Amino acid sequence: MATSFRFKVATASVLAFALSTGAAHARETSKxxxxxxxxxxTAGTLNGQSYKDFKTAQCGDAANADTRTAETAAPAASPVAAPAAPAPKAAAPAAAPVSTSATLPDAISAKYSKEAAGKARMHTCLDQYNANKAANANGGLRWIQKGGGYYSVCNAKLKG
Structure with missing residues (x-):
């Protein structure tokens, strides 16, 4: 176990060192x-460029410098096509309301009215769940379960 711990500490140290030298190099490059x-x-050769534009044009790595020089060598009259924006994803279909025989509360309990909306719903649902549990009226639902448990159904009902 001590060997495993030592290995983890050594790995973490090497990783921290690698990341810190990269950050120092980035700071130096930026400087x-x-x-x-x-x-x-001061020489007046910026031609109205902002620092951001200057940085992208002059301070990139060697691989980016080649592509930038090719872009600046191209004639200015030819318009550069902007990359097409990805099509927005269609909204996911709303989950079908779960029909259950469980007894659900109709509104948030008055004793939780001073709490945040989410907590008030949770506590109201929990109180009803525990009352149903004693009377075996949860309709076979557990508090939380895969595919939506009592809390999920109750919370959705109180929200909507």
Missing amino acids: SCHQKFTTAR
């Missing part, structure tokens, strides 16, 4: 990019 921007601004 040098800002210095480039300041130099270009």
Whole structure:
């Protein structure tokens, strides 16, 4: 067990070190990019570029630099097609109301009226569930179960 713990600590240490050096490199890169921007601004060679535009154009890695130079070399007259926005997903069909023989409350109990709406519904449903449990009137539903238990059905009824 001690070996397993040591292995976990060593792994966590290596991971933390790897992440911290990457963050330090990113800070240094950002710092040098800002210095480039300041130099270009004082020299007056920005041509109205914001820092964000300058950073994307001048401070990327080597792989991105090649694609950026190809884009800037293309004639400005040819419009660049914007990527098509993904079609919005259709809303999921509403779950069919579960018909149950369980006794459900009609409204939130007055003793929970000062609580938040969600908690008031939960406590009201729980009180009714426990009362039904004593009288065997839960209609075969458990409090929480896969596919929707008593709480799910009761909460939906009180919400709607």
